[in-house]
Amino acid sequence: MFARIKEDIAAVFERDPAARSRLEVLTCYAGIHAVIFHRFSHWLWTKRYYWLGRFVSHIARWLTGIEIHPGAVLGRRVFIDHGAGVVIGETAEVGDDCTLYHGVTLGGVSWETGKRHPTLGPRVVVGAGAKILGPFTVGENARIGSNSVVTKAVPDNVTVIGIPAHSLGERAADENFEAYGQRREVNDPVAVAILRLCDRVGEMETVNRALLERLKDSGVDVEGIEVSEFDSTCLDIEAMPKS
Numbered sequence: 001m002f003a004r005i006k007e008d009i010a011a012v013f014e015r016d017p018a019a020r021s022r023l024e025v026l027t028c029y030a031g032i033h034a035v036i037f038h039r040f041s042h043w044l045w046t047k048r049y050y051w052l053g054r055f056v057s058h059i060a061r062w063l064t065g066i067e068i069h070p071g072a073v074l075g076r077r078v079f080i081d082h083g084a085g086v087v088i089g090e091t092a093e094v095g096d097d098c099t100l101y102h103g104v105t106l107g108g109v110s111w112e113t114g115k116r117h118p119t120l121g122p123r124v125v126v127g128a129g130a131k132i133l134g135p136f137t138v139g140e141n142a143r144i145g146s147n148s149v150v151t152k153a154v155p156d157n158v159t160v161i162g163i164p165a166h167s168l169g170e171r172a173a174d175e176n177f178e179a180y181g182q183r184r185e186v187n188d189p190v191a192v193a194i195l196r197l198c199d200r201v202g203e204m205e206t207v208n209r210a211l212l213e214r215l216k217d218s219g220v221d222v223e224g225i226e227v228s229e230f231d232s233t234c235l236d237i238e239a240m241p242k243s
């Protein structure tokens with residue numbers, strides 16, 4: 001048990017730049033407390049002490065604001081950062097080294113008994129407020145953007161964002177943990193499409209201006225016709241401040 005707690009604490013140091021001392025992590029991290037309580041409630045659940053398991057998880061929820069059903073299966077070094085408002089359903093499975101931020105729900109969309117909550121593979125990062133709803137798999141190393149609503153399976157090494165969540169494409173498999181799942185380059189297909197459209201608008205305006213000049217030179221009356229100058233830099237992602 002103590003070996004598990006030790007590796008839970010080590011995982012916090014690897015994944016939270018705000019962590020200062022072991023004492024602080026052990027005493028002030030609700031996510032650590034919730035995981036320790038869950039080990040006990042899950043053990044009771046597997047021994048068929050259902051009410052007691054539920055009661056222990058209820059006490060944990062009361063103390064931490066994190067609700068983990070005793071039937072849920074958590075892997076090793078799972079880190080719930082901040083924690084408040086996290087809900088993990090009965091048939092959810094969370095792989096080793098996953099990181100969940102506050103407000104995450106691993107929920108169901110059906111009243112049927114049996115598997116109805118998601119399974120997260122190893123090293124999945126789930127952003128604050130994200131909802132993963134249904135009995136599908138989120139592949140290893142996947143990243144779920146803050147406040148996304150995920151309703152379908154997510155392949156390995158893929159980042160998804162939005163409501164409902166859409167993919168930003170696959171990443172290299174061997175990347176290290178990045179706090180808050182943060183990446184710098186723009187690879188959201190919607191943002192890329194908007195930037196391409198901006199470029200095209202700029203090109204079209206250049207062509208229109210040239211045509212107007214030629215018409216004018218050929219003596220055609222173009223009085224009152226103007227081609228505006230679209231400022232494409234207002235959408236230049238490179239020029240936007242990066243955190």
Ligand SMILES: CC(C)(COP(=O)(O)OP(=O)(O)OC[C@H]1O[C@@H](n2cnc3c(N)ncnc32)[C@H](O)[C@@H]1OP(=O)(O)O)[C@@H](O)C(=O)NCCC(=O)NCCS
Nearest residue numbers: 087089105106107108109110131133149151152163164165
């Ligand atoms: C919104 C909801 C009621 C829709 O259920 P449904 O009618 O069975 O819808 P489906 O699952 O067939 O999905 C239909 C479409 O809506 C999308 N969708 C489903 N739920 C969505 C949600 N919450 N937000 C945005 N889009 C959603 C699906 O991706 C799907 O899109 P597609 O047609 O492009 O593939 C359900 O998905 C939901 O969110 N229920 C609440 C679950 C919850 O809060 N559980 C917590 C338990 S702890």
